[in-house]
Amino acid sequence: MGLIKEFKDFAFKGNVLDMAVGVIIGGAFTAVVSGVVENILNPIVTLVMDHSEDGLAAWEKALPGNVSALASSIISFLITALVLFLILKGINTASAKAAELSGRGKEEAPAPTTKVCPYCKSEIPIDAVKCAHCTSDVE
Numbered sequence: 001m002g003l004i005k006e007f008k009d010f011a012f013k014g015n016v017l018d019m020a021v022g023v024i025i026g027g028a029f030t031a032v033v034s035g036v037v038e039n040i041l042n043p044i045v046t047l048v049m050d051h052s053e054d055g056l057a058a059w060e061k062a063l064p065g066n067v068s069a070l071a072s073s074i075i076s077f078l079i080t081a082l083v084l085f086l087i088l089k090g091i092n093t094a095s096a097k098a099a100e101l102s103g104r105g106k107e108e109a110p111a112p113t114t115k116v117c118p119y120c121k122s123e124i125p126i127d128a129v130k131c132a133h134c135t136s137d138v139e
């Protein structure tokens with residue numbers, strides 16, 4: 001049990017999760033960046049280098065495919081980010097609930113045992129009906 005608990009603390013409370021998220025987001029973002037380069041920048045460079053009619057025609061022909069490839073890499077980035085967000089949200093909610101369960105009773109303030117007399121402002125027992133200090137009737 002000790003080892004499992006240690007692993008849980010390690011995996012869910014530490015930086016491991018943040019690091020994993022960073023790696024996954026970084027990978028997905030890299031795919032978007034290389035999609036922009038491959039599908040937009042490279043064809044433009046090719047077009048600039050090759051002014052011929054053939055070059056322009058090839059560029060125009062390839063454009064729809066390039067745009068859809070770029071769109072799909074952006075969409076997979078967004079889906080990856082969304083899924084990660086939902087997973088993290090779930091883990092945060094779960095660990096908040098666990099903390100709430102294990103902390104229950106500890107953080108609750110103890111029930112008050114005294115009250116303040118409205119007439120003389122002295123502290124008297126919570127169930128007193130007459131103040132010990134000024135002898136006023138209290139609720």
Ligand SMILES: [Zn+2]
Pocket residue numbers: 117118119120121122131132133134135136
């Ligand atoms: Zn009093």
